[in-house]
Amino acid sequence: MDFSRKFICASERKNEYDDHVCAPLFKRVFSLEKIDAAYVQICGLGFYRLFLNGKEITKGKFAPYISNTDEAVYYDEYSVEKYLRIGENVLTVLLGNGWQNPIGGEVWWLDKASWLSAPKLAIKLSISEKTIFEADERFSVAPSPITFDDFWSGEHYDARVELYPQKWRPAMKAEEPSGEKRLADFATIGVKHEVKPIDVFPYDNGYVYDFGINTAGICRLHLQGVAGQKISLYHFEIFQNGAICKENISFGKRTRKDYWQQDTYICKDGENIYEPSFTYHGFRYVYVEGLERTQASKETLTMLVLSTTARQKLEFSCSDKRVERLVDNVLNSNFSNFFYFPTDCPQREKNGWTGDAMLSAEQMLLSMNVSELLKEWLVNMRKSQKENGVLPRIVPTGEWGYKSGESGPNWDGALIELPYRIYELENDRNVIVENLPTIHKYLCFLGQMRNESGLLGFGLGDREETYSFESSAHKTPNYITDTLTAISLCEKTIKMARVIGCIEVEGYANALREELICDFRKHCIDENCRVKPYTQTGQCLALYAGIFSKKEQGRAFENFINSIEENNGKLCMGVIGYRYFFDVMAINGRAEEAYKKLLDEDYTGYLYYVKKGMTSMIESFVAFQNNNYERLDGGKIPSLNHHWYGHILGALIKYIVGIRVCNYDVHRVEISPTFIKDVDRIFVKTELWGKDIAVQWQRCGKEILLTVETALCYNLGDLTNMIAKKKRINDLKTEYCFKLSEL
Numbered sequence: 001m002d003f004s005r006k007f008i009c010a011s012e013r014k015n016e017y018d019d020h021v022c023a024p025l026f027k028r029v030f031s032l033e034k035i036d037a038a039y040v041q042i043c044g045l046g047f048y049r050l051f052l053n054g055k056e057i058t059k060g061k062f063a064p065y066i067s068n069t070d071e072a073v074y075y076d077e078y079s080v081e082k083y084l085r086i087g088e089n090v091l092t093v094l095l096g097n098g099w100q101n102p103i104g105g106e107v108w109w110l111d112k113a114s115w116l117s118a119p120k121l122a123i124k125l126s127i128s129e130k131t132i133f134e135a136d137e138r139f140s141v142a143p144s145p146i147t148f149d150d151f152w153s154g155e156h157y158d159a160r161v162e163l164y165p166q167k168w169r170p171a172m173k174a175e176e177p178s179g180e181k182r183l184a185d186f187a188t189i190g191v192k193h194e195v196k197p198i199d200v201f202p203y204d205n206g207y208v209y210d211f212g213i214n215t216a217g218i219c220r221l222h223l224q225g226v227a228g229q230k231i232s233l234y235h236f237e238i239f240q241n242g243a244i245c246k247e248n249i250s251f252g253k254r255t256r257k258d259y260w261q262q263d264t265y266i267c268k269d270g271e272n273i274y275e276p277s278f279t280y281h282g283f284r285y286v287y288v289e290g291l292e293r294t295q296a297s298k299e300t301l302t303m304l305v306l307s308t309t310a311r312q313k314l315e316f317s318c319s320d321k322r323v324e325r326l327v328d329n330v331l332n333s334n335f336s337n338f339f340y341f342p343t344d345c346p347q348r349e350k351n352g353w354t355g356d357a358m359l360s361a362e363q364m365l366l367s368m369n370v371s372e373l374l375k376e377w378l379v380n381m382r383k384s385q386k387e388n389g390v391l392p393r394i395v396p397t398g399e400w401g402y403k404s405g406e407s408g409p410n411w412d413g414a415l416i417e418l419p420y421r422i423y424e425l426e427n428d429r430n431v432i433v434e435n436l437p438t439i440h441k442y443l444c445f446l447g448q449m450r451n452e453s454g455l456l457g458f459g460l461g462d463r464e465e466t467y468s469f470e471s472s473a474h475k476t477p478n479y480i481t482d483t484l485t486a487i488s489l490c491e492k493t494i495k496m497a498r499v500i501g502c503i504e505v506e507g508y509a510n511a512l513r514e515e516l517i518c519d520f521r522k523h524c525i526d527e528n529c530r531v532k533p534y535t536q537t538g539q540c541l542a543l544y545a546g547i548f549s550k551k552e553q554g555r556a557f558e559n560f561i562n563s564i565e566e567n568n569g570k571l572c573m574g575v576i577g578y579r580y581f582f583d584v585m586a587i588n589g590r591a592e593e594a595y596k597k598l599l600d601e602d603y604t605g606y607l608y609y610v611k612k613g614m615t616s617m618i619e620s621f622v623a624f625q626n627n628n629y630e631r632l633d634g635g636k637i638p639s640l641n642h643h644w645y646g647h648i649l650g651a652l653i654k655y656i657v658g659i660r661v662c663n664y665d666v667h668r669v670e671i672s673p674t675f676i677k678d679v680d681r682i683f684v685k686t687e688l689w690g691k692d693i694a695v696q697w698q699r700c701g702k703e704i705l706l707t708v709e710t711a712l713c714y715n716l717g718d719l720t721n722m723i724a725k726k727k728r729i730n731d732l733k734t735e736y737c738f739k740l741s742e743l
Helices: 103-108 159-163 321-336 354-367 371-384 414-426 430-448 478-500 503-524 536-545 550-565 575-587 591-598 607-611 648-657 717-722
Strands: 007-009 024-032 038-045 047-052 072-079 087-096 120-127 130-134 140-143 146-150 154-158 172-174 180-183 189-195 199-203 206-225 230-236 238-240 243-245 262-266 270-274 281-289 301-308 315-318 659-662 665-671 681-688 691-700 703-710 723-728 735-741
Touching: 024 120, 024 130, 038 087, 072 371, 087 120, 087 146, 154 159, 159 262, 189 206, 206 230, 206 262, 206 321, 230 243, 238 281, 301 321, 315 321, 321 354, 321 607, 321 648, 354 371, 354 414, 354 575, 354 648, 371 414, 371 430, 414 430, 414 478, 430 478, 430 503, 478 503, 478 536, 503 536, 536 550, 536 575, 575 591, 575 648, 591 648, 648 659, 648 681, 648 691, 659 681, 665 703, 665 717
Parallel strands: 072 180, 154 262
Antiparallel strands: 007 120, 007 172, 024 087, 024 140, 038 047, 038 072, 038 120, 047 087, 120 130, 146 154, 189 301, 199 206, 206 270, 206 281, 206 301, 230 262, 230 281, 238 243, 315 681, 659 665, 681 691, 691 703, 703 735, 723 735
């Protein structure tokens, strides 16, 4: 595609905390004598809203994309002939700062990013393949009513400016960003649904609106106001002990007062309707200052839930309503944290943390139609790789993502985990072809990072370990988690290389894997098949990575079980250990025990947080006081909306409902459920390789009725010999019921 490379801006002056600059409005007036096939191509940095003859045609929120524009620059294209008219036409564009001037990202050094600039615009109108105009000084610019906007800090809007005569002046030429020009032909960001408040109550000098669900979005403000009336909206997750709690969504002294998750609106006379354009927030509650008592009604504020427009492809139900609530929470956090790519949280960071995505890739691909979005994020991940193979811990990023050296395999591994899972669950061979060279380069980097013992021990480790006061504290050393994860990543690379017949990469990955196993066994395994030091996470990862011989496997697994029993039967692991716990237990025939451990109502189990009334997934498993979110150990309250513990959903699908791909073979599905004694019925419908598959098992007296509906070929694994009856239900030959004897 021929992308327009001419950029314009309103001025070189950038919006700052101490020097607010209005979001610029661009206008071009043009005349047409006839109308044929017409297209507008646009790149608005950071974000844009596009209007033609007074009608907004923007594809969604935060268009076109979020990227490091030194690496990739995204354009949208619109078919616009139906919006044009014979005679005079007016095209207008509103620009926001987005990631082009991300002052709220100062914690991650984004306020000093190399691509930093005032908002800029490239745009081209073509009719019958002929360019009518591009961005140049014939565009006029004027300040908009948005007097301040930042992706993190919020937006300020003065509705009185709508009534002022606009002072138009010529636009200025702007520097073209250096990144590769790409078309943003994938799902965008949109309003999923609207939520009305469940309660409104007085607080301090204003009112608190409680929406009953902790999610991501913005608020629509609707009221009859008086010119100059100032309304401030503060968004937060927790209201406890009669007070707002901001502790878990800010960075303490590094967070600017009155500039975090805050929107400010100044009224005009009469009816006022306002929705922020260039920011979003993570919240359940909104504290509103500036309302008169008669204005503080439930109709004044509405939550607009925002997320990717990619569809949910999972249906789930269970006789245990607590488990249904848990799955709802996982899905809520998935969508709350998918804004073009997986982010960690919607309030505090909004960053594309690679480690979080690595932990959630499987369950997200089973529950959301996001493979194309993940593939585009992988494009940006590849572009972020340094010449020596180093990857950043967040994508996109400036220099902060490479801070303190390297992130380690448990974060960088997203480069391998994402294409591995996309091929496994979507049968997309191209994703391997596109990423394998970058993966090879990364594995070569890992080979160079081994220490004198031949192990890997750098980057980030098993964070958020239970029983730990600090989020970064953990009992399992990094050289354990890094080396074992690298072994698993090598194994996944070998499988991908075999799919496309890449002997070179397969050979290198296999050699590195064997060397890492040899050195790990030499330095980190004792004569009793225990990992040194002996921790739950270390033993779990060693089993998952397959470093024990068949003869040793039973003893090593017994040691893992003992490590849990020695901790009063409770899990003492962080996010990495939790991710692989269910896999290891299920592979060793203990899926029901894993289910009961993870769905415990003790704080080391998922149902503790369901019982607490949470509507999203927590950042770390910690114990709270009975009636609030104050930690029993006095530590910092974590974010209440992170997706990285959502891998429990993948485990429920694979091991309890029993839908899984056989040995990385995209032509074979195995249906092998675990019949939990306390569950009477469980149902899942999802997609594999573009085809629906629905599985349900239900207790019927002393028998179990297993129903499978799919056009895919499948086998019943170990259940084959238990089938008492096989009956075809319909003529489509896609739905079967099997009666099984009670286990």
